[in-house]
Amino acid sequence: MGDIAKGALGGAWTLLVGWILPTALNLAVFHLAVAPSLRGLSAFDRLRYAVAVPTGLAMLTGTLLLGLVANACQNSLYRLLEGYLLWPARAYDAGCRRSRRVKDHLANRLTVLRLERRHREEGALQPEASEQLARLLAQPRIARVAGQDRRRRTAVQRALLQERLGRFPIADDQIAPTRLGNAIRRFEEYGWDRYRLDTQLLWNELTGCVPDQVRRQVDLARASVDFFVALLFGHIVVCALAALALVTDRPDTPLAVSTIAVLAALVPVWYRSAVTATDEWAAAVRALVNTGRKPLADSLGLDLPRTLAAERDMWAMVSRLSRIPYHERAAALDPYRASPPSAPE
Template sequence: MGGDKAPRLRLVAVEPASGGPRLCRGCGVALIPVSKATAVFCSSACRSRSWRRTRRTRARTGAVTAGVRAKCPQCGSEWTVGVDRLAGCRRNRRIKAHLADRLTVLRLERRQCDEGDLPPEASEQLAQLLAQRRLRRTVTRDRRRTAVQRALIQERLARYPIDDDQMAPTRLGNAIRRFEEYGWDRYRLDTQLLWNELTGCVPDQVRRQVDLARTSVDFFVALLFGHVAAGILAALTLTTARPDTPLLLSTIAVLFGLVPLWYRSAVAATDEWAAAVRALVNSGRKPLADCLGLALPATLAAERDMWAMVSRLVPYHERAAALDPYRMTPSGDYR
């Protein structure tokens, strides 16, 4: 207790009863022998990291106690601030599920036309899907579409992440998120963590392809924000003395009218970016493993286990020895 009877936090260095080395309270690493008797952290960075972790814990506890709630502007979903993390927007989840159901109905009906009768499970699934009124109306229009128009439905579905927990509230966010998680979904390779290593060991042509595809998306995003900024400036100009009102109003209408076009163009441009990232991951796995001194296993399941361990143990981890079975055998002239 302090002089004002308020509780005070004391940091006490606890030494093991066995006389062993003192351990850092943050990371568990043994403190160096020359550390002060009151030291509880191995470095200032570890002390700062522990303080941030404590501050987040206090904020989460306060949020639960106060019941602070937030609401998604897209779908109206609510969550407790500091505790529940909104994994995705329900509206986009419903759109993704609706697109998948449309394609499933078209696939089952095509299979029924080719084979005659469907298996009982497939027939029951088709009946359940067609029992939904909204889906039934949409499928009626889909039956009249051409093969190219039906392929566009698959293209729209491909712009969503595979995992619903990675869903974002916007179409552009989902279109980018789908290839950010491609390496993890396919190979358990965390490309966000190992991006520099991955891009550093692939051929220059693959890396330039990714940069060029990203430039197209950046161009449309810059156009979008530029038109919004110019429209706001034009609106502010209306408040000046003797403005040219007809010209400014038409300029504002044109600028803001083009914003949805640039947004849809940015979403469509992510298709090339996603293809470039997929090529980067697929062709860069082997060079990345070679650069890390690892050998790719013979089976995909074993490779997924290896990349999952690499993603968890980078940077250095005390359990990094778990990667020893995947390490390459040094050559004879290795020193």
């Protein structure tokens, strides 16, 4: 019973922090800054009179209902910010091209810093490395920032550059058109890139067999990103309602305009905060994959191979078996099946 209560409270905590709390903040801003100007709007007045309850109870009920609705729509909200939903093809392609340019630029800057450091420490570079450095410095954009990097980039600042580069997927064909899409896609591809384990396909199996602490870390890390995503979309809705308030009979124009300006300025801040918060989420998913492979193999009736190459082959076949209809070639998975337990004598 204690474990059941702990699990229920854990799920409620992530829902509370990720979706209900930011909804409450946005409703408070709406109530204080926008609602007074909407009282002349017939639809708003009818709704206010129909819900004849104290303001505090109405706020609490509205927060819970809207928070639950936002939680139910989270996949669509994330896909919109990641660039997968409602994005025109041209905008999607342009975003992907821009993301590749940014990724290549960061990688080239770090390569220049690394090669120049090796040159200082060793006195000379191998011909291939020297040619690569010269080729990079021949690019005007790289040459311009390279001088700034030499003067200003400390070890910590170089680590921050590496952190920014780490928010992109390894494979270029996995690049997304937005920063949040790339930051999430990098750990979605982690299991496949390292072990050929498709974590998106086998997510329920993987999370169902790992220790509770590991699964809890993933949930808590995602709750931080959920918080900023919910806050961001809530600000957009409040901005739209504040713009609607400007066309009512008696609007508080200075307050409505100030609300729109402040919330519009905060939207990119929350978006950037969501991107940064994915770092902890990525670390939790990485731990989930690294520590969950063995329990997952055991739960599927498989023996984890001794070599990494054989393990990658095994997970590729498991992922393929889960993704496509059965084919006779799936029998290649038989050598990895665990031996049945021997009957007691």
